[in-house]
Amino acid sequence: MSAPLRKLSGDPSCKNGQCPTLWGTDDDKEYVVQGYVITDRKRLAQLDLPEGETAVVVPAAVLEEYFRARG
Template identity: 70%
Template sequence: MALRKLSGDSDCKSGTCPTLWGTEDGTDALVQGYVVTDPEQLAQIDLPEGETVVRVPMNILEDYFRARRN
């Protein structure tokens, strides 16, 4: 299934910065971000088997939702 870029860091120089992706059918979003490894932060989240947590700059989500309102 093809992905489309929904939002990303416009200041990204490397091309591999955190990004919000959507599936072509619009049913799912994929988040590219920094893997959270801090044990104190992870202890606050009840993660089920097979899930992980990634950190994404808030401006990426804000840009996406701002664009959706327009």
Template identity: 65%
Template structure:
């Protein structure tokens, strides 16, 4: 089970960039747009089985500003 921590405040359809935490609190899931820019991917040097997503700064900033 995942718990939503924060999402894009400008989201209109409910399927926007979002930060989730696992039920056990052992990790995070980041929902965002797939990074497909060849230059960015080359700089990341991702190993097999990993991918990268872009998340607007507002999503993470909202989480860190929130009272928890």
């Protein structure tokens, strides 16, 4: 069974609660990033993602909030 997730930080400009968010497990062994799907083919080609992986765009404010809280 996977470890439960807890919200670590989110987009401060979010109005509806369904915005880019950083999640982590209680044991701090994994992080999950919720973000906007990348649909730009040129951008996706730069990433050269292997089968089974994906990438999302997350506003800098989400990660800045997390690191600010940890600091």
